[in-house]
Amino acid sequence: MDVMTAGVALPALHRDFVDTVRRDGSTAALHACVCFAEQLLSDTTAAAPAVDAAGLAPLIKELRELCTVLARDMATDPAAPARAADERIAVVERALGRATAVVEVVWRSAAARRGERTAALLRHAADWKTPECYGYDLADPELSLAQAADWLTTRPGHEPVLVVAVRTGGSYLAPFWQAAAEDAGRAAGPWHSVRPVRAEGGIILPEAELAALPPELPSGTVVVLVDDQPDTGVTAKAVRDCLAERFPSVRDITLAAPGRLYDPNGPVVKVLAERPVVRNGTDRLWQHADAGDIVRLADRARSAGVPLASGGVHRSIPFRGPFLSTYGTVPASAKDGGARRIDPRTRPFSLVVDGDIRGQDQAAAYHFRFIGTGPHGLHCYRALRAMSELLPPGLAFVDGYLVTPHETGLQPLRENLLSLTERQRRHVLGAVARSWHALRSVGEMGRPGTDAVYDPRERLGHALRQLRDRMRRSLAVDDTWLTRHVPNRALLGGTDGVLFRTPLPYGHGFWHWQLTGIEDAGAAPALRRFGLDWIWGGGGCLESEIASFTVENRLDGPARDLLREAVGTVMGDTRAFDAGLRLCGEALYWNIKTWLRRCPVVSGAAADRIEAELAAQANYVVGLG
DSSP, X not given: OOOEETTEEOOHHHHHHHHHHHHXXXXXXXXXXXXXXXXXXHHHHXXXXXXXXXXXXXXXXXXXXXXXXXXXXXXXXXXXXXXXXXXXXXHHHHHHHHHHHHHHHHHTSHHHHHOHHHHHHHHHHTOOOOOGGGTTSOOOTTHHHHHHHHHHHTSOTTOOEEEEXXXXXXXXXXXXXXXXXXXXXXXXXXXXXXXXXXXXXXXXXXXXXXXXXXXXOOTTOEEEEEOSOOSSSHHHHHHHHHHHHHOTTOOOEEEEETTEEEEOSSSSOXXXXXXXXXXXXXXXXXXXXXXXXXXXXXXXXHHTTOOOOSXXXXXXXXXXXXXXXXXXXXXXXXXXXXXXXOOGGGOOEEEEEOGGGOOTTSOSEXXXXXXXXXXXXXXXXXXHHHXXXXXXXXXXXXXXXXXXXXXXXXXXXXXXXXXXXXXXXXXXXXXXXXXXXXXXXXXXXXXXXXXXXXXHHHHHHHHHHHHHHHHTXXXXXXXXXXXXXXXXXXXXXXXXXXXXXXXXXXXXXXXGEEEEOTTOTTSOOEEEESSOOGGGOEEEOHHHHHHHHHHHTTOOHHHHHHXXXXXXXXXXXXXXXXXXXXXXXXXXXXXXXXXXXXXXXXXXXXXXXXXXXXXXXXXXXXXXX
């Protein structure tokens, strides 16, 4: 049953995430859920008019206090059943309901239409983000309480501490620092959280959030910023500068992240201290994979329910996807002197089973793709199960990994669609349309309506300029092409005003769409979509999915007609499909962003392939008229 607040139902993704936490029942899951609500409600408050923000302030205070209580409980035993779970989940539901109601109103305001800062905060408030400690910089967040307590023993005993979280990650970590400060009698007040926003002059903090900070601090207060690990340190330094201006009497501002303390006060962010970020002696797949211990890796997978054959030898093989095969590049390594990240997301692997020990009904290999730990990863897995038509049977979720059995005979949809019979094409494209309906249903994050817009042309143009600079060559797509083929205004939530979590930022390439069973001319092939785990994705609309699929798979006229019919059947009309065709130029954006992210150096054959693919996509869009 939908939770209602002021007549507004929670978006499906938020509602179902709360349900995932309720089913899990652990202290760690509830802590993550309350912290999730804190950062969404804080983003909402920062974007809302002052009168609405004032009404939300007591609920934010309640959430932050609850986060701190749960941080203490989690530090004792993260797996223990959460105390007063029903009562505390009710607080979360009330907070999310208030946030949803306010966000839907503010989306329709002049401030959202005219102010990019307000629109940016609303996009944060409608999103579903995974903190790095559960995603691509793993840590056991409960260790932060001992880290904070130990740090306090190195400071003067009379020194007050103000804890300020930098959202998103800081909302999950700051409560441990607040708990330690309160337990030591050193808290300068309740903890706060802030959202850095990019503006023309650089990174700023919303005025409403600066105003919510204490008007003055006790003498000698040290400010502790709490966040995920810094990358370049630019954001940390910008937040530090904003707080230094807000509190000119403060002489000491420290940056804390899981296992590490930093000095953000110099020209670069400098590591001051480091300690382990994960518990030792735990039996988790990513720890065994990181250590290269194949025996323990296979044992852990088997004990968690992956039906590996007993005995014999298993081999772990890094999964080399089509992107690496085509462009031959890898992500840039960590910067010299930077913190080492535990990032299983970048190291998918396959466990290959020797044929002589494999039973007839056992797969030759199992693929392990990391989709996140904690309740965020678990909820992503639950969402994937709801879209199981696109995935092979026999899914498992172990220690943050989506585990799938190997399927033989997979063929790219783009290269085989024309060879199918019309009946088979109709079946396949119908499955594509149904998959979008399912994705929209389970991933809905909000309803910005038809007032919220974005500029696809400006976004693509900016990415193109970056790619040209990196490649140092001219490209087929220029400003004239952009003006003719990419609109400068599109609805954020599409024609039906629904914003949902989409895997497009990482799952757009044509090779993500595969067919199996096409060798049987009399049977309907099964459709697969890889990279469907939108935990790494972002907010988007149905039109963007349609545009990307159409361009990536180079659909001809008859195929587009069949897909239009299929979309009309599952969505009730064809407005989204027609708008998606008008947005096809946007499809180039996802490719360019991926090339920029995964190709730190572009030259030689890789540059030639990028140039050729970009030109082919551009020419296809031109052909659409």
